[in-house]
Amino acid sequence: MASEAVEKAFGAMDDAFAIIRAAVAGPHFGPTSDTDPLASVADGCLDVLALSARVEARIAALKAVATATYAESARSAAPLDMPFQAQEMAIAAEVGCVLAIGDRAASTLLEQSHALTTFLPLTLAALQEGTVSWQHAKVIVDETATLDRDAAGALEAQFLDVGALNPVRGCPVGEMPAFRFRRKARTWRERHHPDSIEKRHAKGAQDRCLEYIPEQDGMARVSAYLPADQAAAIWNRITAIARGLQGPLEDRTLTQLRVDILATTALRSEVGCTRCSSGSTGSSAAADGPADIPTPRAEVLVTVPVFSLLGLTEEPAMLDGFGPIPASIARNLVANGADSFHRVLVDPRDGAPLEIGRTSYRLTKAMRNWLRMRDGKCPFPGCSNHSLDNEADHLLAWHHGGTTGIANLGQPCPRHHRLKHASGWTPTPATKNEPPGWVSPSGRKYKSEHQDWEPPQWPSSFAPIAGQWQPQRPCTPIPTALGGTVDFLQIPPSAGEEFLRAYLDAK
Numbered sequence: 283m284a285s286e287a288v289e290k291a292f293g294a295m296d297d298a299f300a301i302i303r304a305a306v307a308g309p310h311f312g313p314t315s316d317t318d319p320l321a322s323v324a325d326g327c328l329d330v331l332a333l334s335a336r337v338e339a340r341i342a343a344l345k346a347v348a349t350a351t352y353a354e355s356a357r358s359a360a361p362l363d364m365p366f367q368a369q370e371m372a373i374a375a376e377v378g379c380v381l382a383i384g385d386r387a388a389s390t391l392l393e394q395s396h397a398l399t400t401f402l403p404l405t406l407a408a409l410q411e412g413t414v415s416w417q418h419a420k421v422i423v424d425e426t427a428t429l430d431r432d433a434a435g436a437l438e439a440q441f442l443d444v445g446a447l448n449p450v451r452g453c454p455v456g457e458m459p460a461f462r463f464r465r466k467a468r469t470w471r472e473r474h475h476p477d478s479i480e481k482r483h484a485k486g487a488q489d490r491c492l493e494y495i496p497e498q499d500g501m502a503r504v505s506a507y508l509p510a511d512q513a514a515a516i517w518n519r520i521t522a523i524a525r526g527l528q529g530p531l532e533d534r535t536l537t538q539l540r541v542d543i544l545a546t547t548a549l550r551s552e553v554g555c556t557r558c559s560s561g562s563t564g565s566s567a568a569a570d571g572p573a574d575i576p577t578p579r580a581e582v583l584v585t586v587p588v589f590s591l592l593g594l595t596e597e598p599a600m601l602d603g604f605g606p607i608p609a610s611i612a613r614n615l616v617a618n619g620a621d622s623f624h625r626v627l628v629d630p631r632d633g634a635p636l637e638i639g640r641t642s643y644r645l646t647k648a649m650r651n652w653l654r655m656r657d658g659k660c661p662f663p664g665c666s667n668h669s670l671d672n673e674a675d676h677l678l679a680w681h682h683g684g685t686t687g688i689a690n691l692g693q694p695c696p697r698h699h700r701l702k703h704a705s706g707w708t709p710t711p712a713t714k715n716e717p718p719g720w721v722s723p724s725g726r727k728y729k730s731e732h733q734d735w736e737p738p739q740w741p742s743s744f745a746p747i748a749g750q751w752q753p754q755r756p757c758t759p760i761p762t763a764l765g766g767t768v769d770f771l772q773i774p775p776s777a778g779e780e781f782l783r784a785y786l787d788a789k
Contacts, residue, residue: 328726357373398423585599585602689713694709
């Protein structure tokens, strides 16, 4: 049974909750002299929501510590002749009954609590402080589950240690939705995993499959597990066709069009009008199918470190909308001229975009591609809308004196573009390398997520030491046609020289 001090503390919490409930249910927050009492009520409720989130995180940390401590003490008190499996089942059953959850959920909670209290001290501390939620903590537990202790510590330090070598920029971890944080954590894990992504991808490719899952109401799911570059190409191809079918006579949504195109393409037995199941050949726009329309270009950005593209390192490339992919796949996409992929080279010093491949010299195209690289997605907090699905928008309207420059441009998705113009939500100024944040109607400021650029890996043959190039070995002076001498000579030319020559020859 709980001690008297613990019961007294929880009783004080109950009293505090009663006061807060009464305040929320009351007619107003703050002094009655406010010029806008309704705004005061709304602002007070938002404060309660923010503080409640912190309290929920601290309660979750308390539950995790209590669960782990109970499990450890129960194992120590168990009879010596009791089988280990029986011990674990008994512990999970007890926790499940106390919390009114199933055995499987209880076992998961026990595993998560053990990881937090044993291997992830920074995550537990952030949870106890209320700066991250239980959902964020579970993301870190999940992403470090297959890593050793050192790698797990590096991952949580990257996102929770303010003194990290290359800390996360923009929106703090605890202020972004957990599903967005999972994407960031998974991306970092893929880039820094102890095992090569080439090796892990080769193993994953062996497990590629197509699954059929029956659902309710006469529905079912068909799911494909395949290499990311193929999946991205399929998705963007279907999306492009679906957008080509949209029009005033088309009442299906983009989501419905995607699945109809997939089903029709997979089931059709001949090329032709894919919407005419009866064999008729209607000429209206509404009857057009994938075979009857010009397919719009489906674009995908592939960010490739320069040295990785040259084959000097095996650092992963970044597939826009997905994350890291093996360098071999990126090199294959570039070498074979996959016309739906735009390759992006990054600076070997800091990882920033260096040059974006394009076939048009129009400024608007270059600026749009730069926006896609800067933002990665819709910059509204928590939005995952793909960068290629959005259009450029002036932060300060043109008729209000705004200019058409990168620092005055954003790329919100259609939903949040409408939100900007139809409500009090306004974007904050952007920069060349940072997307805009947002200010809500209540005046609260929210940061957007930033791209996590990292300095690429240098080839071991000419990696910089202490910020300087390795000195080349001197050789016997060689006379030149101009009467001078060559003091240093490298044969064959270095990879940097070869790359520079190829780059200049392509100009």
